[in-house]
Amino acid sequence: MVEQLVPDDLWALVQPVIPPPPVRSRGGGPRHCARQTLAGIIYLLRWGLPWRHLPLALGLGSGRTCERRFAEWQRGGVWMRLWRILLDHAQHRGQLDWSRSALDSISVPAPRGGTHTGPNPTDRGKTGSKLHLLIDGQGVPLALTLSGANVHDSRHLEMTVDAVPGVRSGRRGRPRRRPAKLHADKGYDFGRCRQALSRRKIAPRIARRGVESSATLGRHRWRVERTLSWLVAFRKLAVRRERSAASFLALAQLACALIVWRRTGGVLSAPRPESTVVTACTA
8 A cells, every 4th residue: 555655766756855753852652654654645635535534454554643744744845845856857857848838727615714715706605715726738737826716817827827946957057937838718818917927938828808719728728627637636625624725735735746746657546445455664
């Protein structure tokens, strides 16, 4: 189970990012294996189970341990650093397409409320959040931001474009942050959006209202819809149950890192919750 959820190649990238355990002033039991805990977090992310419902028979530790460790690593910025490292490796291998990009968003219900939520105008005013995603020309996620479901897509264009981390192909050279073009639908058809992209030397390719048909997603914009569907396939993102916006965004960052891993040649599979295979920790 552990090797399926956290393969050796992925663990080799993750392990240097995980901070060392804190020094205990008193005694206590040994700290649970980090690789097993990460596998438990990925399992819960994939199947959308509450933290406390992680089956102990899987050998991934308790849900409480996974929740505490997730929060600890979140405060240390582990998930964003992991995503950036995976993007660096993809860039080094020439697997990122900076010639074009696409931007879109998806709304998810947030029944428990919390920060960065709002009434969803497309869901009878129910409380929800919106994930804004920027991808490269092949559908690899480059940046992600979070807002309330009542925030217009165009209001988060600049924030999402600026959220692209500096991606390096090696130790030398300036990091890459800007695609050459950006494709977006009619929700971004405003002069301020085009001007914001032009100031960043990004060519806007935005569908025009009243001119272009909305019957299709276009030759390039469909890829962002596909990546958004991959994102909410992680069931813990399909419905937001974390009241903390930072925690929910951290879960989405981990999901984006795993998508980059799969899109650039990694293999990641998660057995269904009925499986009770037990695997010992190997690292």
